[in-house]
Amino acid sequence: MSTDWNDIVRRHGPMVFGTAWRILGHAADAEDVVQQVFLEVFHLQKRQAVRHWGVLLRQIATRRSLDELRRRRAVTTGGESHLVELATGEKTPGPDAVAIGRELKQRLRDAISRLPEREAAVFCLRYFEDLSNTQIAQTLDVTPGAVATALHKARAKLETQLTEGTD
Amino acid sequence: MKNGHENNEFAAEPGGGESRLSQALSHLRAEPVPVDSLRRALARAERLGATDVKRDAGKSTSVRKPRLSGFDQLEDRRTLSAAGWDGAAFDPAEFQPTEVVAVVTTEPTRPVMSSYSTQHVDTRDFDRAAPWSQYRATEPLLTSHVRVAGIEFDFDHLEEDPAWEELLGTLVSGAV
Numbered sequence: 001m002s003t004d005w006n007d008i009v010r011r012h013g014p015m016v017f018g019t020a021w022r023i024l025g026h027a028a029d030a031e032d033v034v035q036q037v038f039l040e041v042f043h044l045q046k047r048q049a050v051r052h053w054g055v056l057l058r059q060i061a062t063r064r065s066l067d068e069l070r071r072r073r074a075v076t077t078g079g080e081s082h083l084v085e086l087a088t089g090e091k092t093p094g095p096d097a098v099a100i101g102r103e104l105k106q107r108l109r110d111a112i113s114r115l116p117e118r119e120a121a122v123f124c125l126r127y128f129e130d131l132s133n134t135q136i137a138q139t140l141d142v143t144p145g146a147v148a149t150a151l152h153k154a155r156a157k158l159e160t161q162l163t164e165g166t167d
Numbered sequence: 168m169k170n171g172h173e174n175n176e177f178a179a180e181p182g183g184g185e186s187r188l189s190q191a192l193s194h195l196r197a198e199p200v201p202v203d204s205l206r207r208a209l210a211r212a213e214r215l216g217a218t219d220v221k222r223d224a225g226k227s228t229s230v231r232k233p234r235l236s237g238f239d240q241l242e243d244r245r246t247l248s249a250a251g252w253d254g255a256a257f258d259p260a261e262f263q264p265t266e267v268v269a270v271v272t273t274e275p276t277r278p279v280m281s282s283y284s285t286q287h288v289d290t291r292d293f294d295r296a297a298p299w300s301q302y303r304a305t306e307p308l309l310t311s312h313v314r315v316a317g318i319e320f321d322f323d324h325l326e327e328d329p330a331w332e333e334l335l336g337t338l339v340s341g342a343v
Contacts, residue, residue, distance in 0.1 A: 158188050
């Protein structure tokens with residue numbers, strides 16, 4: 001086998017971790033996802049040649065992170081109702097703003113976990129990874145049109161979920 | 168990271184302010200990546216490849232998901248047999264509980280002994296029926312060294328070590 005595994009890890013590992021970290025926001029979970037992703041791709045590359053490691057790893061990292069996010073939601077109940085009181089929409093500096101930010105992040109992650117898989121993946125790749133629609137299409141092996149549609153739906157659903165009960 | 172996407176893509180608040188989604192994204196994207204955690208993740212991933220690459224030839228059971236049967240009673244030859252080991256002359260006295268955590272024998276014609284150093288792991292924690300997720304909690308499992316029959320080997324250079332091949336041959340022939 002000619003694959004330089006350590007080189008692949010060094011080159012793409014930070015991206016895989018960053019993807020997991022932004023979606024999950026939990027260091028230990030992100031570490032587990034990184035291991036899961038590399039294990040998966042390690043076995044995969046023995047069955048078929050990998051031409052674009054970055055694309056493949058980003059795709060798997062996104063999907064596995066979303067899997068973990070959904071799993072986490074399945075075992076967690078509540079925890080978001082107090083956002084109603086915190087999210088005033090005002091840019092208040094200090095502890096309140098920090099608390100609001102934390103709550104918003106948590107609520108956004110929870111809302112993402114409720115999206116259909118493709119919409120969640122498209123949204124994360126666009127806004128966490130800063131990929132263009134074309135790059136997302138390549139990563140997820142779908143058409144750019146499908147990306148645009150999924151992105152539109154995702155944004156609308158997330159905006160609705162995040163706004164519900166806060167006005 | 169670019170920040171230009173969302174400003175013109177998210178609906179503004181009724182009062183003209185930033186949308187809730189845009190606010191949430193701003194907070195989330197501003198989270199710094201925990202560097203220590205990143206380092207740990209990379210080390211684990213590198214080790215995974217290094218161990219699995221070296222140990223994978225001809226086997227269907229990976230290092231990361233070894234067969235769990237036989238973890239808890241390594242001194243019992245019957246357990247080794249249950250795990251696929253047929254080297255009747257294997258001397259369990261050479262295998263200290265704190266040294267060996269896994270026996271993987273999946274190749275029918277050439278039993279292979281795989282073991283992993285467990286300096287920080289108490290093998291008594293291993294449950295034969297434990298799912299991998301529980302087992303994983305006892306890390307560090309992946310290590311650069313293995314200790315078999317009292318001999319320490321460097322995983323990263325296992326295939327280059329004549330003593331390893333010699334040991335495997337000895338185990339297969341039942342001469343240990």
